[in-house]
Amino acid sequence: MSEPLALYGGPKTKVTPFGTGRRFGFEEAKELLEALEQNTLFYHFGGKVKKFLEDFNALYGVKYSVAASSGTAAIHVALGAAGVTVGDEVITSPITDQGTLVGILYQNAIPVFADLDPHTYNLDPASVEARITEKTKAIVVVHLAGNPCDMDPIMEIARKHRLKVIEDCAQSYLAKYKGRLAGTIGDYGCFSTNDFKHISTGDGGIVSVNSGREDDFHAVHAFADKNYRRFGTDVMRELQTLAPNYRMTELQGAVGIAQLKKLPWICERRTAYGDRITEGLQGLPGITAHRVEQGNVGTYWFYMLRVEEDALGCSREAFSEALAAEGIPNSPGYIPDVVYMQPLFQRRSAYPGSSFPFDLSGATYERGLCPNAERILQTAVRLNVNEHYTDQDIDDMVKAVRKVVYFFAPKENAVI
Ligand SMILES: *Cc1c(COP(=O)(O)O)cnc(C)c1O
Numbered sequence: 001m002s003e004p005l006a007l008y009g010g011p012k013t014k015v016t017p018f019g020t021g022r023r024f025g026f027e028e029a030k031e032l033l034e035a036l037e038q039n040t041l042f043y044h045f046g047g048k049v050k051k052f053l054e055d056f057n058a059l060y061g062v063k064y065s066v067a068a069s070s071g072t073a074a075i076h077v078a079l080g081a082a083g084v085t086v087g088d089e090v091i092t093s094p095i096t097d098q099g100t101l102v103g104i105l106y107q108n109a110i111p112v113f114a115d116l117d118p119h120t121y122n123l124d125p126a127s128v129e130a131r132i133t134e135k136t137k138a139i140v141v142v143h144l145a146g147n148p149c150d151m152d153p154i155m156e157i158a159r160k161h162r163l164k165v166i167e168d169c170a171q172s173y174l175a176k177y178k179g180r181l182a183g184t185i186g187d188y189g190c191f192s193t194n195d196f197k198h199i200s201t202g203d204g205g206i207v208s209v210n211s212g213r214e215d216d217f218h219a220v221h222a223f224a225d226k227n228y229r230r231f232g233t234d235v236m237r238e239l240q241t242l243a244p245n246y247r248m249t250e251l252q253g254a255v256g257i258a259q260l261k262k263l264p265w266i267c268e269r270r271t272a273y274g275d276r277i278t279e280g281l282q283g284l285p286g287i288t289a290h291r292v293e294q295g296n297v298g299t300y301w302f303y304m305l306r307v308e309e310d311a312l313g314c315s316r317e318a319f320s321e322a323l324a325a326e327g328i329p330n331s332p333g334y335i336p337d338v339v340y341m342q343p344l345f346q347r348r349s350a351y352p353g354s355s356f357p358f359d360l361s362g363a364t365y366e367r368g369l370c371p372n373a374e375r376i377l378q379t380a381v382r383l384n385v386n387e388h389y390t391d392q393d394i395d396d397m398v399k400a401v402r403k404v405v406y407f408f409a410p411k412e413n414a415v416i
Pocket of ligand 1: 070071098100142168171204
């Protein structure tokens with residue numbers, strides 16, 4: 001016998017509040033005060049952004065990184081340093097924040113979308129390779145929701161076709177691919193410190209320069225600072241090509257120093273909680289867990305399971321509603337639709353009244369272009385994961401999912 005759902009007047013599964021906590025404390029305040037006491041908030045004169053990057057480099061085991069004003073900016077900077085320019089095609093994921101795409105279009109390059117693995121929600125290397133043309137210049141890999149993408153085959157494809165690889169790690173701090181940190185495998189790793197990510201500086205971003213080459217570091221650095229080359233005491237202002245001003249201020253750097261210290265704990269908690277949900281969902285009819293491939297570490301910016309409506313015996317929306325009634329906040333899907341369904345792509349117009357740069361490429365954006373990605377968004381249910389949750393919170397989430405599944409599952413699918 002299944003228990004009556006809370007949706008239909010039965011007892012609610014989650015009766016205790018979810019764990020919460022503060023992100024900012026005295027640690028951040030102390031750093032901020034020190035920043036102000038410097039009497040400058042300019043990254044090149046002060047010490048906070050420099051220390052923030054030093055700590056980031058030590059945590060990530062990289063020689064160079066550059067700060068930026070946002071994750072979107074970080075990706076644009078990486079693209080600029082990679083030499084992405086007018087008419088180039090850049091292959092990326094159709095399930096992402098639009099910040100992944102902004103820099104591509106501002107370089108007057110053309111986003112090309114490859115399909116995803118149905119269980120990791122990350123780029124499928126075979127689909128990436130199938131989208132390569134003679135115009136392809138780079139791949140922007142998105143490690144979605146803290147889950148590392150299958151990097152070995154992607155790096156092999158990139159070497160074969162001489163493409164640059166940029167890793168969008170905005171949602172994937174300290175995620176590991178076969179023991180290596182996501183963000184250190186491609187040419188550049190891009191991170192966001194906007195207020196919704198694992199760590200926050202209000203807004204901000206980081207680009208790791210994985211070649212470890214000084215000239216590469218200088219190129220990344222200049223692209224984030226309108227081509228000012230501030231190395232040592234000499235400043236070079238020669239404008240050979242265009243570059244925006246995406247500088248980080250000392251205020252953000254200061255908060256970032258304190259936030260970075262908390263990052264390993266935040267990620268450990270999220271890994272433990274996400275994996276605990278996966279364990280709890282084993283063997284449920286109609287439910288597919290958020291798959292982190294064996295040997296990898298996910299740091300779950302969110303947890304996204306998929307439902308199979310036939311096996312489940314109800315619609316995704318009914319499942320989501322029943323789960324919410326049990327006291328488990330969740331949302332059907334992630335972004336409403338794949339990003340190529342956005343008007344900008346459907347009209348092939350990024351700049352008002354112009355179809356440039358789309359008219360330089362044969363790339364298309366029709367419904368059905370990436371069937372796995374489209375299907376993922378139609379069948380996904382997203383659960384929150386937070387470092388302040390408790391084991392009890394996670395167990396209640398699992399219990400509620402199991403209760404709803406057993407209630408709706410057709411009898412022939414019922415387990416135990
Ligand atoms: C948040 C995010 C970005 C953009 O970061 P901002 O700091 O908001 O500009 C880019 N890509 C992904 C996958 C993100 O989640």
